[in-house]
Amino acid sequence: xxxxxxxxLMFSSMMLMLMTGxxxxxxxxxxxxxxxxxLWGTGGVEIxxxxxxxxxxxxxxxxxxxxxxxxxxxxxxxxADDLYKMFHVWMGPVRGGLAIxxxxxxVLISAMNGLSVAGMAIGSTIALPELLKRRYDKIMVTGVIxxxxxxxxxxxxxVVLVLYAMIARQPVxxxxxxxxxxxxxxxGMFILYIYIRCRVQPELGPALSEEERNVSTAEKLxxxxxxxxxLVIFAVMMVPFVKGWTSLVESxxxxxxxxxxxxxxxxxxxxxxxxxxVRETLAISCMFMxxxxxxxxxxxxxxGLGAVKAIEDLFTEQLGLSPWMILILMQLxxxxxxxxxxxxxxxxxxxxxxxxLVDALGFDLIxxxxxxxxxxxIAYMTPPFGxxxxxxxxxxxxxxxxxxxxxxxxxxxxxxxVALMLVMVFPEIALWxxxxxxxx
Numbered sequence: 001x002x003x004x005x006x007x008x009l010m011f012s013s014m015m016l017m018l019m020t021g022x023x024x025x026x027x028x029x030x031x032x033x034x035x036x037x038x039l040w041g042t043g044g045v046e047i048x049x050x051x052x053x054x055x056x057x058x059x060x061x062x063x064x065x066x067x068x069x070x071x072x073x074x075x076x077x078x079x080a081d082d083l084y085k086m087f088h089v090w091m092g093p094v095r096g097g098l099a100i101x102x103x104x105x106x107v108l109i110s111a112m113n114g115l116s117v118a119g120m121a122i123g124s125t126i127a128l129p130e131l132l133k134r135r136y137d138k139i140m141v142t143g144v145i146x147x148x149x150x151x152x153x154x155x156x157x158x159v160v161l162v163l164y165a166m167i168a169r170q171p172v173x174x175x176x177x178x179x180x181x182x183x184x185x186x187x188g189m190f191i192l193y194i195y196i197r198c199r200v201q202p203e204l205g206p207a208l209s210e211e212e213r214n215v216s217t218a219e220k221l222x223x224x225x226x227x228x229x230x231l232v233i234f235a236v237m238m239v240p241f242v243k244g245w246t247s248l249v250e251s252x253x254x255x256x257x258x259x260x261x262x263x264x265x266x267x268x269x270x271x272x273x274x275x276x277x278v279r280e281t282l283a284i285s286c287m288f289m290x291x292x293x294x295x296x297x298x299x300x301x302x303x304g305l306g307a308v309k310a311i312e313d314l315f316t317e318q319l320g321l322s323p324w325m326i327l328i329l330m331q332l333x334x335x336x337x338x339x340x341x342x343x344x345x346x347x348x349x350x351x352x353x354x355x356x357l358v359d360a361l362g363f364d365l366i367x368x369x370x371x372x373x374x375x376x377x378i379a380y381m382t383p384p385f386g387x388x389x390x391x392x393x394x395x396x397x398x399x400x401x402x403x404x405x406x407x408x409x410x411x412x413x414x415x416x417x418v419a420l421m422l423v424m425v426f427p428e429i430a431l432w433x434x435x436x437x438x439x440x
Contacts, residue, residue: 003305010035010301011353025287029294035301047304051296055289059249060165060172065285066252067157070237070259072277074230075109077268079259083108086227088130089215096198096205098134099144100191102127106148107187108230110155120149124395137204138400140197143408146392147190147416150377155183156238157252159288160347160376164369166292167299167351173241173248175369177434182370185429186419193415233258242437299352323361327371330354331420334375335382346376367423370430374420381409381416 001009010031017027029048036044055061087101094100106123123145131141153160156176165172198205237255240246246254263269321329330350337346358368381389392405423429 007302007305025290025294028298032294032298032301047300048297051293051300054296055293058166062249063172063252064159064162064288065281066256067159068284069277069281070256072280073259073263076273076276077263079229079262082226083230086223089220089223093207095202095207096194097207098131099136099141099194099205102144103148103187103190106151107155110152120145120392120395123149124392128396135206139404139408140204142392142396142400142405143412144194146381146409147412150380151183151187153376154179154373156180160373161369163288163292164347164372167295167347168355168365168369170365170369174366174434174438177437178366178370178430179373180433181429182374182419182423186416189415189419190412193411229262233262295351302352326361327363331371331375334372335379337379364427364431366434367427367430370423374416374423378413378416378420381413
């Protein structure tokens with residue numbers, strides 16, 4: 001059988017396994033291990049074993065449980081609630097101010113946790129009821145929560161970029177720094193859209209009433225101090241790393257310890273908070289490690305087949321496509337897959353094929369990691385089966401229907417497409433910060 005047919009059979013078998021509802025790591029790992037045994041006999045067992053050893057020796061992976069623990073401590077101890085109270089008081093007098101504050105909340109939650117689900121959970125439980133109570137348009141605020149939560153996989157410390165770094169064999173620190181400016185740019189574009197829309201249609205986001213605005217200066221300053229605490233934790237963690245004083249793993253440990261100490265000092269580190277944070281950290285860390293292990297084994301078989309070279313020849317030699325046309329087709333495939341898969345599954349399914357191909361076409365893999373992440377954010381919110389759409393449906397109050405959720409995301413998805421195009425046309429948006437920091 002030609003190598004191309006073997007690669008196609010592996011890929012289709014994996015997709016079939018996933019459609020049966022199997023766990024992602026089980027489907028990918030099984031196909032990779034079975035293919036290795038069929039191709040190379042008993043010697044094929046060395047491939048998944050070598051992948052496991054590579055995983056265990058990957059020192060930056062220690063950052064994963066640290067950052068997840070930090071995010072859960074800040075979330076479970078309700079320190080994130082203080083953020084929204086701060087935005088509520090300081091941004092309330094502006095039309096659409098609470099929606100703008102919610103985007104700010106989401107950026108800070110992303111900087112704490114690195115997971116989209118965390119932002120969605122906090123936004124839908126803290127911000128959404130408050131926005132609806134203050135007569136904000138339900139369709140607009142539903143879109144705000146979904147769009148804001150998607151920033152969690154781009155703004156550092158992004159857990160998804162850690163996974164991409166492992167599979168693409170790129171430095172995690174450079175990928176995180178590459179995500180900073182695009183993430184802040186996208187948040188700024190969301191804020192600009194909300195502000196303009198609420199200026200044109202004030203009924204969508206009314207300003208707070210005079211009574212609610214009547215807050216003493218002392219109370220405003222108290223809330224500001226409480227809301228700034230997560231920023232202080234983030235600065236304590238990231239400044240030493242950017243300055244070169246600590247390694248990435250050491251910075252992650254500082255962040256986890258700072259969050260823990262903050263919760264203790266505020267009197268919120270109860271037994272339940274600690275137990276929940278540790279349990280969730282263990283569960284998510286183990287899940288990601290199994291997925292990385294399966295992806296590495298599957299990718300090793302793909303590399304051994306030479307399938308990537310064959311597909312590169314198909315696109316460039318036989319079909320005559322330019323590198324940019326191939327790149328755009330890759331991005332479109334992510335959007336299609338995002339209608340029925342989450343970001344982790346998308347990455348581990350196509351990374352063995354796409355990452356070497358991107359490298360062979362002459363593109364920067366750090367830059368491509370940011371493109372992948374933004375495209376994944378768009379895919380998360382693409383009907384009919386976008387991941388965030390169903391998370392929103394599960395968490396939203398009864399008055400917000402599925403149609404409202406679908407309609408709400410259209411303008412924000414268009415804003416994200418514009419952001420993606422800007423990063424594609426101007427790679428410096430993603431590459432300037434890591435190049436500047438690492439040049440020092």
